[in-house]
Amino acid sequence: MRDNNSTNPTPRDTAAEKATDKGRRAEQAAAVFLARQGLRVIARNYHCRGGEIDLICRDGNTLVFVEVRQRQSRRFGGAAASITPAKQRRILLAARHYLASEKRPDAMCRIDCVLIDGENIDWVRNAFDAATD
Template sequence: MLKRIFTNTRKKGQYFEEAAEHYLKKQGLTPIARNYLCRYGEIDLIMKDTHTWVFVEVKYRKSQQFGGAINTLSHQKQQRLRRSIYQYMQDFTLHNVALRVDFVAIQGDTPHTIQWIKNVF
């Protein structure tokens, strides 16, 4: 079903990032930015949880084959994400702020299963 909706991977990614943002807003987080891009990589969502900055990686997988969405956060991706976060903090002069990195795994066709993991690293 999803294959017919999306014309490219980017649009599919945007759809699931919006779904994750909507889910996190319902959990009380405030959206700050989406798709921050720098030379080190991309941060899917940047949000705030009261006074804590939350940097969110979003992954979607249609099936559990090869481990599903939950198993896609590789060590290399963590390094790129960490560097991107440092760059964001420099760009927006965020010093001595509370922060955490969360992971949202979206699995399956409609209805989707959403797993929100706080403090993944």
């Protein structure tokens, strides 16, 4: 007999947890990769209404907002194809919010992407800017 008050996860819960775990592992791999390139991670998963930034780093005097995208392969465009114009607007919104909340509206900054396709990691500096919105 099945207990209706069971705490066993449903297939949907399990899939969501697996996706979240994959995302965390991808962000950790990106943080390690960027640290090896000389960047210093200063914040993770910065949220504001309407947007989120996976990693915020320092590259010398420059603040770097990093979007991490992961796909199993490049078969359907890969990780890069998943950064839509709408996603770019949400990243820009979150970056502007961070700069305003830190009272650094004129800070030197850029937006990078770390793209993970299978085992390949690509780092795209200055992936897009405010001119895209």
